[in-house]
Amino acid sequence: MRLADLCTLRVGGEARRFLLSTLRDELIQAIAQADAAREPLLFLGGGSNLVPVDGEFPGLVLRDGREDVRVLTLQEFSELRAGWEQPSQGREPDTELHPDASRGIRDAAAVVAKAQQFAAATPSCVFLSVSGGLAWDRLVEFCVTQELSGLEALSGIPGVVGAAPVQNIGAYGGEVADCLLGVTAWDRQECRLVYLSAADLRFGYRDSLLKQSRLQVEANFGTPQFAPARPGTNPATGRWIVLEVDFALQRGGGTPVRYAQLAGALGVPMGTVVSAAQIRTAVLELRHSKGMVLDPDDHDTWSVGSFFTNPILPVEAAAALELPENAPRWEAALPGRAGEVGVKLSAAWLIEHSGITKGFALPGAGAGVSTKHVLALTNRGNATAVDIQALASHIIAAVQGAYGVPLVPEPVIL
Incomplete structure (x- = not known):
């Protein structure tokens, strides 16, 4: 199986082994066996946040084929999670990555509360x-048709439900963290199923404990141990693999509009409560206009969506840049600094004003900037993974040279 056939960028070589399973036990067994054999593992969702390698992936590519949605009352949900209230067996969880991780792993009392x-x-x-x-958008569509509100601002985002919490997907004023209660996951270090509440997932802007564990995985291990990755290792899959996700939504009612562009598209003031169906329709139209809804006939959608996150800098550092008054900026929590407020800058503005235009491409390369949105790097039809990475490096250097701001790629780059 070629990764190019599994990823929205449509680049990548063969997987040495590939398994698609609709059985949770089979998925867990495959993960455990790969780890025990020290085999590289790529647990792949929708392939919409991945830049693969052009050569062979030297291990197992595993995909979850389950598509179940259970709608529950409070009593049913509480009973479903009651089994997690018993103390965990085996050795104590490793809390080095996050001091509160053990609480979420040991029980689900917090999520029931x-x-x-x-x-x-x-x-x-x-x-x-x-x-x-x-598929994430199938969940959003299901919720909207059932008149359940909370996720509609995230319409049209590619990928799968299990991947959504990893980078805390968000758009148009909403984030998955807004409605998520917790996740059932396989802990590769503890070799057991665990439950992590939303509080323990340490959500931030396009960040979570799940994502941080990917950045802290050793590439070759017997019993998996997660520590800062050595240079050159392959951070394909982190410590926790999400198998089920729990949400709390509202039936009927609506959602306040929290994003200016969305309010403009709807023709309403910010804060207006609008039905989930109206918000979904408007969001899909906005995403289509930016080439952010998958379309096999539109090469602008052969991408991973926004390739760079918006930089968040300390207030003093942002002020020292002396950006013009028209440069967009917002208050935002500083990553890794609880309670500290910083300044979020627009990656799109920085890219455009550093000389990178829509449709830009390096000479002779098959990759280019989207003709609709400068944050998307696209496969124009014959791109390689090397082409995508070269274009990303060129843009990072351009912004760094013009403004001294380091851009951070959003996708997983193997």
Whole structure:
């Protein structure tokens, strides 16, 4: 199986081994066997956040084929998670990555309490438990057709449900963290199923404990141990592999519009409560206009969406840049600094004003900047992974040279 056939960038070589399974036990067994054999593992979702290698992936590529959605009452949800309230067996969880990780791993009391609080504040609430392999937009479409609100601003985002919490996907004023209660995951270090509540996932802007564990995985291990990765290692898959995700949503009602561009598209003031169906329609139209909805006939959508995250800098560092008044900026929490506020800059603005235009391409390369949106790097039809990475490096250097701001790629680059 070629990774090019599994990823939205349509680049990448063969996988040495590939398995698609609709059985949770089979998925877990395949993960455990690969780890025990020290075989590189790529747990692949929708392939929409990955820049593969052009050569062979020297291990197992594993895909979750389950697509179940369970709609639950508060009592049903509480009973479903009651089994997680018993103390964990085996050795104590490693809390080096996050001092509160053990609390989420040992029990699910926090998530049940959060569900109860949500139900008290929102009498029309509904709880969902969703298999990780379901396409994300199919979940959003299902919710909107069932008049469940909370996820509609995330319409049209490619990928699968299990991958959504890893980078805390977000768009148009919403993030997956807004509605997520917790995840059931396989812990590769503890070799067991665990439950992690939203509080323990340490969500941030396009970040989570799950993502950080990917950046801290040793490439070759017997019993997996997660520590800062050595240079040159392959951070394909992190410590926790998400198998199911729990959400709390509202039936009926609507959602306040929290993004200026979306408010403009809807023709309403910011903060107006709009139905989930209206928001979904407007978001899909906006994403289509930017080439951010997958279309096999549109090479601008042969991408991973936004390739770079918006930089968040300390207030003093942002002020020292002396950016012009028209440069977009917003207050935002500083990553890794609880309670500290920084300044979020627009990666798109920085790219455009460093001389990179829509449609830009390096000479002779098959990759180019989208003709609709400078944040998307695209496969114009014959690109290689090397072409994509060369273009990304050129853009990073251009922004660094013009403004001294380092851009950080959003996708996993193997």
